Amino acid sequence: MCEFSSLGLADWLVKQCKQLGINKPTPVQEHCMPPILEGRDCMGCAKTGSGKTAAFVLPVVQKLSEDPYGIFCLVLTPTRELAYQIAEQFRVFGKPLGLKDCIVVGGMDMVSQALELSKQPHVVVATPGRLADHIRSSNTFSMSRIQFLIMDEADRLLEQGCTDFTKDLETILAILPAKRQTLLFSATLTDTLHDLKSIAMNRPFFWESKSDTRTVEELDQRYILTPEKVKDAYLVHLIQKFTDEHDDWSIIVFVNTCKDCQILTMMMREFNFPTISLHSMMKQKQRFANLAMFKASVFKLLIATDVASRGLDIPTVQVVINHNTPGLPKIYIHRVGRTARAGRNGVSITLVTQYDIHLVQSIEAENKTKLKEYPVVEKDVLKILTQVNVTRRQCEIKLESTDFDEKKETNKRKQLILEGKDPDLEAKRKAELEKIRSQKKKFKLNIHETIEKQKRGQLKKKIMKRKQMKKAGQTSA
Numbered sequence: 001m002c003e004f005s006s007l008g009l010a011d012w013l014v015k016q017c018k019q020l021g022i023n024k025p026t027p028v029q030e031h032c033m034p035p036i037l038e039g040r041d042c043m044g045c046a047k048t049g050s051g052k053t054a055a056f057v058l059p060v061v062q063k064l065s066e067d068p069y070g071i072f073c074l075v076l077t078p079t080r081e082l083a084y085q086i087a088e089q090f091r092v093f094g095k096p097l098g099l100k101d102c103i104v105v106g107g108m109d110m111v112s113q114a115l116e117l118s119k120q121p122h123v124v125v126a127t128p129g130r131l132a133d134h135i136r137s138s139n140t141f142s143m144s145r146i147q148f149l150i151m152d153e154a155d156r157l158l159e160q161g162c163t164d165f166t167k168d169l170e171t172i173l174a175i176l177p178a179k180r181q182t183l184l185f186s187a188t189l190t191d192t193l194h195d196l197k198s199i200a201m202n203r204p205f206f207w208e209s210k211s212d213t214r215t216v217e218e219l220d221q222r223y224i225l226t227p228e229k230v231k232d233a234y235l236v237h238l239i240q241k242f243t244d245e246h247d248d249w250s251i252i253v254f255v256n257t258c259k260d261c262q263i264l265t266m267m268m269r270e271f272n273f274p275t276i277s278l279h280s281m282m283k284q285k286q287r288f289a290n291l292a293m294f295k296a297s298v299f300k301l302l303i304a305t306d307v308a309s310r311g312l313d314i315p316t317v318q319v320v321i322n323h324n325t326p327g328l329p330k331i332y333i334h335r336v337g338r339t340a341r342a343g344r345n346g347v348s349i350t351l352v353t354q355y356d357i358h359l360v361q362s363i364e365a366e367n368k369t370k371l372k373e374y375p376v377v378e379k380d381v382l383k384i385l386t387q388v389n390v391t392r393r394q395c396e397i398k399l400e401s402t403d404f405d406e407k408k409e410t411n412k413r414k415q416l417i418l419e420g421k422d423p424d425l426e427a428k429r430k431a432e433l434e435k436i437r438s439q440k441k442k443f444k445l446n447i448h449e450t451i452e453k454q455k456r457g458q459l460k461k462k463i464m465k466r467k468q469m470k471k472a473g474q475t476s477a
């Protein structure tokens with residue numbers, strides 16, 4: 001393994017790394033830092049927890065020290081929590097320079113962000129939606145001279161998933177200079193390689209860690225096959241087991257929806273586990289506070305939606321539990337990648353129902369790894385089954401008595417307004433679409449019935465004709 005200094009990193013930065021306990025470069029750092037320092041665009045694809053952040057932060061900080069000005073670098077990232085984490089890395093490595101950063105994310109005060117931006121910080125770390133809002137609404141800052149555009153979790157930024165960043169990215173890219181270095185990183189770049197190449201136009205250097213598997217060897221990947229109704233009992237049992245067996249434990253449980261996140265958090269608290277949650281329906285300040293408390297081990301159990309599945313670096317996490325089997329192998333890779341980071345060991349356990357077996361098969365095929373069964377004494381789970389299910393029902397009733405569903409509706413309306421749509425019109429449009437759909441269905445059903453009737457009629461006629469012919473034959477005989 002080589003040294004940081006042989007990669008072209010300045011002595012003061014090598015010293016800074018040493019102070020942070022970073023002595024030798026990881027492969028993604030070893031391969032991507034030299035071309036970045038040479039001025040090339042770079043696309044780096046390496047496993048979760050392999051040090052991709054430092055692979056782009058270190059060269060940028062070095063280049064900034066040679067020609068410091070603001071705004072020098074823009075980092076885009078899909079989640080707000082990740083933006084804070086990346087900004088922290090810039091602050092730590094750039095401390096000797098007095099590096100100034102500005103975090104521009106949704107859910108936080110826009111006016112103070114605008115003020116910060118106008119002070120020309122060296123580095124801006126942003127989520128696309130909020131930065132695009134600033135670009136559309138103010139002219140107090142300029143990004144026309146930026147030297148670096150970095151897209152962390154680049155494939156997610158380009159994906160047209162539940163949060164679609166495409167329009168915001170267009171707004172942002174339009175104000176950036178064509179002459180810049182573009183750096184794209186993720187653990188799962190390959191699917192979006194083609195789209196990414198059009199963003200990094202300057203003959204990008206592409207590096208992908210060569211490995212048979214897409215998850216790290218230190219990760220012990222397990223599954224438990226369970227009927228849907230017994231899932232929660234398995235979850236409680238597993239958490240109890242880890243609590244009993246380890247003094248120093250920290251677990252993330254991933255769930256599918258905000259509502260499930262809320263219910264499971266309430267449930268786990270009923271069972272006296274020190275639990276906290278993270279999902280997109282929470283106020284942003286609460287999200288940050290909860291994450292900070294989990295990082296500080298004040299709470300040992302975090303129940304989260306996929307808002308926490310990418311990038312978060314929490315070294316104490318030993319176990320990741322997938323309460324639902326992720327629908328895409330990519331989501332699985334990022335979720336389980338919250339443990340077994342930077343060479344540490346970790347376990348992931350995926351709860352699989354009979355309806356999810358095909359999902360596990362595609363996860364195994366895509367990641368070229370077989371998941372092993374996690375051994376559980378079933379009768380211990382069955383012992384707590386009734387109590388767990390009763391507790392869930394109680395928590396569901398409790399949640400129904402709050403305004404959680406209304407909040408969800410309000411949030412949906414807010415989102416539509418932010419997208420420039422009229423929520424009432426959208427609701428009307430949806431209702432009309434629904435009406436058309438049901439009319440079409442009815443129409444299809446009618447046609448089907450008519451055809452069937454005709455067929456039955458024709459068949460009847462044929463039978464009658466045959467009977468008549470038979471009769472006629474008999475009489476002539």
Ligand SMILES: Nc1ncnc2c1ncn2[C@@H]1O[C@H](COP(=O)(O)OP(=O)(O)OP(=O)(O)O)[C@@H](O)[C@H]1O
Pocket residue numbers: 021022023024025026029046047048049050051052053054186187310311312313315337341342
């Ligand atoms: N050269 C190194 N030696 C030891 N530890 C390192 C090194 N570089 C980074 N780390 C540490 O490894 C951990 C994971 O790094 P990082 O968060 O950058 O991973 P990542 O590759 O971006 O993962 P993900 O794909 O999940 O976002 C961090 O705690 C970081 O401080």
